[in-house]
Amino acid sequence: xxxxxxxxxxxxxxxxxxxxxxxxxxxxxxxxxxxxxxxxxxxxxxxxxxxxxxxxxxxxxxxxxxxxxxxxxxxxxxxxxxxxxxxxxxxxxxxxxxxxxxxxxxxxxxxxxxxxxxxxxxxxxxxxxxxxx
Numbered sequence: 001x002x003x004x005x006x007x008x009x010x011x012x013x014x015x016x017x018x019x020x021x022x023x024x025x026x027x028x029x030x031x032x033x034x035x036x037x038x039x040x041x042x043x044x045x046x047x048x049x050x051x052x053x054x055x056x057x058x059x060x061x062x063x064x065x066x067x068x069x070x071x072x073x074x075x076x077x078x079x080x081x082x083x084x085x086x087x088x089x090x091x092x093x094x095x096x097x098x099x100x101x102x103x104x105x106x107x108x109x110x111x112x113x114x115x116x117x118x119x120x121x122x123x124x125x126x127x128x129x130x131x132x133x
Contacts, residue, residue: 004048007062009037011055026050049088059088060117083124 002010012022012033019030019037026047035041043051052059 003039004043004062005037005039008033008043008051011051011057011061012037015055017055022051022054025054045088049085052088053085058117060113063113 012019015022017025019033022028023030023033027050028047032041036043036047048059048062052062
């Protein structure tokens with residue numbers, strides 16, 4: 001299973017960006033990007049959202065546990081950076097998604113996140129509210 005840092009490196013290289021290039025676009029230093037990629041530090045949710053937007057990959061791709069899961073969550077070409085930010089705000093809102101005192105495992109939370117992402121993109125695609133940046 002690839003770490004978040006390994007995924008950042010993979011997507012950064014696929015986009016033909018250096019650590020400095022990526023850092024400049026997300027307002028971080030190359031050293032911070034390097035530390036993320038080597039697992040010395042963990043990016044915040046905001047940093048992941050910014051990196052995701054620049055690299056044009058879904059946030060869930062950084063948390064994918066398998067390559068099958070990773071490639072199953074590729075975003076359609078029509079999705080804009082604004083659409084991705086809207087989804088991140090929805091997913092990071094303080095809305096409780098539990099039942100009673102039930103505590104979700106991390107795997108359950110990721111499955112729920114993938115379902116919400118799928119529904120979000122499906123609804124947006126069928127609405128007149130999406131546009132390409």
